[in-house]
Amino acid sequence: MITVNNLTKTYPSGEGEVPALRGVDLTVATGEFVCIMGQSGSGKSTLLTILGGMCHPTAGTVEVDGTTLYGLDDDGLADFRARTFGFVFQSFHLVPYLTALENVMLPLAPLKLAAADKRRMATEALARVGLAGKESRLPSRLSGGEQERVAIARAVVNRPAILFADEPTGNLDSATSEQVMNLFAELHRAGQTIVMVTHNPDNGRYAQRTIRLKDGLVTR
């Protein structure tokens, strides 16, 4: 469960400070699929990075399953991200010189697991997103939809408690977007907590709840 209290974030600018979030309160229950929507500049991506333990807020707290996220030190936060979170990025962000399987194994690399177990987990994750048989392909030899699926497999390979997705269909055509969103829905049905940032209203229908942001504030 995610609990956010009075979250603010300001960025320094030449003429002072620009507020990105201005006192956000929200909760995300375990197993919930939440969409965060809003126009460009509304603060939704900033909110996602803070929820994901990647950016310290200016004020406020984020608690995940009882752990105050930003009370952890740098390594503690990294370990928490490795154990608890999975991330799907808008531009896939696959490592170009690693195969699909190696990309999926990336979150497992620092973990003390047997090499065979890592390989098995990554192979299963790829199969789960429908990419069995394409393990040895480099990202450059995969379509946009396939790259997104590899990114999703990488995000879920360590069976995270919460999956964060930032505009996961932003670079995909509508048909592929639907396939990817069906994949998220399938993961959700399997019990996965998902927090997704999107500006596409069609994606909202896959979520249980939509949080709308405007000028750094939750509107509803």
Place this chain on the structure above:
Amino acid sequence: MKPHHIALKNLSRRPARMFFLTVALAVGLAAVVALVTLSNSMTADIEHTMDQFGANILITPKSNDLALSYGGISLGRVSFDQQELAPSVLERIRTIKNRQNIAVVAPKVLGAVTVQGTELLLVGVDFAAELRLKPWWRLTGTEPAAADDALLGSDAARSLGVKPGDRLTVAGRTFKLTAVLQETGSQDDSLLFVPLAAGQAITNKRDRITLIEVAALCSGCPISEMVAQIAGVLPDAKVSAIKQVVEGRLQTIGQLKRFSLGMGGVITLIGLLIVFITMMGSVNERKVEIGIFRAIGYRTGHVMGIILLEAGLVGLVAGLSGYGFGLGAAAVALPFLSSSDHPHLLLQWQVGLAAILSVILVSLLAAWYPARRAGKMDPADALRSL
């Protein structure tokens, strides 16, 4: 899959860049290794030559003498207090700290004798030591070995009209002339050499020694230091180094060594800069990739480990190849630079180890800041899409 797999994969992704970085480091190292190996090899050659030159330390009794000679013309000497050395000094010489550097100790007793009406300078020697001390001696006949064997210089043999196998009577003692010394162009040509004990008896200097010549290997120990050590155990003797052209040569090589070290410093600095710039460029280029690593839970140490491993591997390959190239260059250049007829390339594992480790260390040092910067990178900043 481990983080080091990422480092290896990344290195293989940019083979050209890593190749040129490795070559740049290897060339720099090769230059330093070549210079150091050349200077060490030339020093070893000089030291070897020095051994062949014979004695380089002369031990004589302390006396208030004033030599009356100039340019090889001797007009005798004014002696106020002539003394001799006791045989015990031979044992004391062997007690100095650098005794392992002493190659030969050759005691001598000197005295004037008359043989067949001709005045000669008789030198009582330890033939075994003397023949080791003067490897350039060429004998006609057989080496003296027995207590009544004698050796005669070429000029002296000509004056006396004797040949190997003849017998000589000196102060009532009969010696067998086993060999005649082929012309050396030195004072040895006019001398009569007999065993030390016989010489002491003839010159009435029983248990006395006139002078001692010492051949010392100077590797790792300056002759001046050994002179000081011998003087320390022989307070009643005058110990002096025979300084020859070798000293000048050693000075020249010393300058070459200093130049090598200076050049090594400059090359190290250049190497640091090359690795630093390359690794900084690599980190900036891989910002998104590093952002992903950080976002999915890689600690600062994991990311730093990847970058430092890449730099260390480049350093290792550069170290191995640079050392090999450096040795090759030294082997090619040595015959042209060494004054020795048979220059010998000195292979020292310490130089190899130091060279390889220093390149690895330089690579790691230069990559430390870029690696730390990567490790501390904020994932949200790195991944601009978020």
